[in-house]
Amino acid sequence: MKCPPFDYHRATGVADAVATLDAAGDEGKILAGGQSLVPVLALRMARPAVLVDINHVPGLSSLEVRGDTLHLGALVRHLTLAEQDQHPLLAEAARWIGHTAIRSRGTVAGSLAHADPSAELPSVLLACDGAVQVAGPGATRRVGAADLFVGALQTDLGDAEMITEVELPVPDGWGFSEFARRHGDFAVVSAVATRFGDRIRVVIGGVAGVPHLVSPPDSTPDLLTVSGAVQDDRVAEIADAAARGVEPASDLHGSADHRRALTREVVRRAVAQLAGTPTSDRTPVPA
């Protein structure tokens, strides 16, 4: 479990990182927190010729709300995500990532770029309809969550492209639920529910190669709560529909049927939590 040989380049800026990656063709890799990449290297499942360390690139650790959106520099660590209070859903989700040691190094962009189908942050990005800012050899571009994730561990990013910033709209209401085998494990199945105005989005992790978006067709939030009380049967309907809509695979940690049952339950919990979230003053929900 030792990495194969590679050249190491400590990038001084975004342009330097991109230029180095560009020169390396498909042989370069960004090193951020290293919490996914280093194990992959140690297992010799990837053997990039050049590692471009972006940890010393200035200006990638900012965190600020502009308008209704939280803007995060690529290097913001999971620990910071868990501790901030501008985006409570993000904070909750980040607390489910690994253990303290992992959270103190892992980065928001690293998790999105790694695109593990069971990871928390890709689901949150999709549930918030967020996007990433990407620097490349040509111009910079903005990639929406729906386009970013292409398959398990696969993104739309080119070999010399780098995420510089993550844009995460702050939802008006949210719910998060995860089923994992142990504390700190990747999810077996997880669900993120968000409400923006009267639109509800539910994203399920762990059931497909990419986070799975379910948008309950007629699920306006006023149907979820009546006089402030959560409508359990309405929540159950959404959960049942979500479970019917997934085609999970079987693996060591659960059969397809079990995953479907888990889907129903985590969606139920997430949507129930969403429905129970006090509504913000900006989008009052009719009683």
Add this chain to the structure above:
Amino acid sequence: MTTTSPAPEPTASGTAVRRKEDARLLTGRGRYVSDLTLPRMRHVAFVRSPLAHAHITSVDVSEALETDGVSAVFTGDHPALASVSLRAQSGLPGYVETDQPPLARGKVRFAGEAVAAVVADDRYHAEDGAEGVDVEYEPLSPQVCAWASPEEITDPVHDEAPDNVLLSRTFRAGDVEAALAEAAVVVDREVTTNRHGGNPIECRAGVARYEIADRKLTFWSGTQVPYIVRTQLAGLLDLPEGNIRVIAPDVGGGFGVKAVLYPEDVALCLMAMAMPGVALKWVEDRVEHLLSATHAREHRYVLRAGFAADGELLAVKADAWCNAGAYSVYPWTAGIEPLMAGGLLTGPYKLAHYECTVRGVTTNTSPSGPYRGVARPSTVFAMEALMDSGARALEMDPIALRRRNLILPADIPYTMPSRLVDDSGAYEACLDQALETFGLEGWRAEQQRRRAGGGKPLGIGIGIYNELTGLGRAASAGPRMAFRTGHDACTVRINPDGAVTVFSGVTSQGQGLETTMAQVVADALGVTYDAVEVRIGDTDESLWGFGAFSSRQAVIGGGAAHLAGEHVRGKALALAAALKEAPVEDLDLRGGEVYMAGQAKSIISLAEVARVAYLQSDRLPEGFEPGLEGTKFYDPIRGAFAAGVQLGALEFDPATGEIGILSWVCVEDAGRIVHPVIVDGQIAGSIAQGIGGAMYEHLVYDEAGNLTTGTLLDYLMPTSGEIPELTIGHVSTPAANPTGVRGVGEGGTLAPNAVVAGAVADALGVEVDDLPVTPASVWTLLQGVTP
């Protein structure tokens, strides 16, 4: 003249003295094999077979040899290794002896078997070189299941055993068929237990260096058994035993995995002999460990039991298969698990009619070896499953049924149907205390409340067990091997300054043996705990010890320490008596001072006595030799049984299968307790490992013999987050050995399988036949009961 004697010195035993090793281990100053750096040291990486069963048709090392930093590549056919085989021996009739090469020769028998070894400047280069070794294989049909029908075996693992059975033995007592015929109820169970392993934090590690001028080999090894390693190496390497020095420095956990001499160890030593003067280091990584260190506990039991109407257990009939893996583990043999299973299946229950056939079956999987609790986590699960089935069939309370059958103090010594002699009888005392601590009535009420009110189903599970510890020559661990592991030695040396150095044959992998030995010697000798220093783990320093396994060291090593301490105390008092012209029978040694009966003031210090013994021979009385030390062996002849009971209350989420542990109680009989915190630590750690095996840890092979749980991402070990608050209680009935202790290292692992599976059955009314119990398995079981 004063007549008041001073208050007796407090004894070191029985108190939670500061652990001797903590200053080192808790401040990052431990000295492990991987910390060792020697001049001209090189590093080794093994090339491992990707296939479970195949002929090796060719090995091309040319590219590896050209790799940067690589200095040598060894294969199984290298002259240094080609004639050496590890051969686990047993005198049991019908046992099939087989060879295990240090590096595969001609054929590979499991995925992960070492085929070649690359020596390089560092481990990175060694792994680069390993990638350059080109091995061609011709696949054979693999067999991963130990209970496959013989027709399914097309290519036997070893030619010597066409049916893959390396060992089979039937235990018999009474007349099982007749007893079953008379039973009021007969119950049948078929259970399997999950393969898992010890997984110490420190994986295997070794450094070997050979000096050609004096033909001396030094082997630093993270082993639990340095003396066994030395003896076995002497034979395998054809060196005089005195020319081999095995050093086990600090070792980061063992759990039995490191009580084995591995082919990699032997290969490392042979390669070092082929490269004299060059120290070779191999530090195993986790991937190698999961793949190729010994596994354990993959068993199947087909069981039948008969009970009388009043609940008396009349007969047990059992067939057991233990997956021995690809090789008969060295030197313990493929008998280690099956023989323990057959010998202890009936546990703490009285039984006259017993028939049990056990088999050790070789397969194309990593070899099985000793793992904390050897076989008994599986047998306790099997036996308690029978008890629960019996209780259901008789409509009897499951705890009352167990109580009806327990071996009681009046039955002691009790000869089990396997002819092992139980000296404990503390089962009922443990059960009573455990039930009270647990609050059974309260949990039963909560269970009813939930059944009526619709809360998560709650179940109560129980496991009652006996741990056979500190085995002497009459009950020695292992199946009729060429050595009997009943004794250990200890040397107690008073230094010229009066302080004490103990050279003990015990070894420690974190369980505080330096502390325990110091406590025992301090009390036996009559010095303070702080005056005693303990040396362990170096075969050139201490005389002899078999090492850490079978919960033996506190009993046997502790017994030797006690005897040696007493012996040297006698010597010191004799010398003091002669020096002071006092009658020796009136003298007492306490806290390093010699007292005369009835006097409060010491008449001479141990330091003064020692000074005379070493430095002032002019003062030595007639008939006294210089020096002040002594060595004693101890063998308890039989063993000490340690009773234990665990109870758990668990809840199950019907929607997900999630398992919540609400309460866990363990009451054990550790005999006289030397160090309360160490004892509780052993119990807590072993319960945690037991829970790991019951609910998380599972080494899974696919049909082709690939390990699908090759990293800790898929092989789930419990973290502190998964282990509930444990309530531990003690019933201390001293054993008949010098210190009164019973072994405590393994017992905790024995019950969790039974507790967790029993709780599922109790909560959901379904029988659990297969382990581990996971959310997925609970959920699947629930689909059968709730339409």
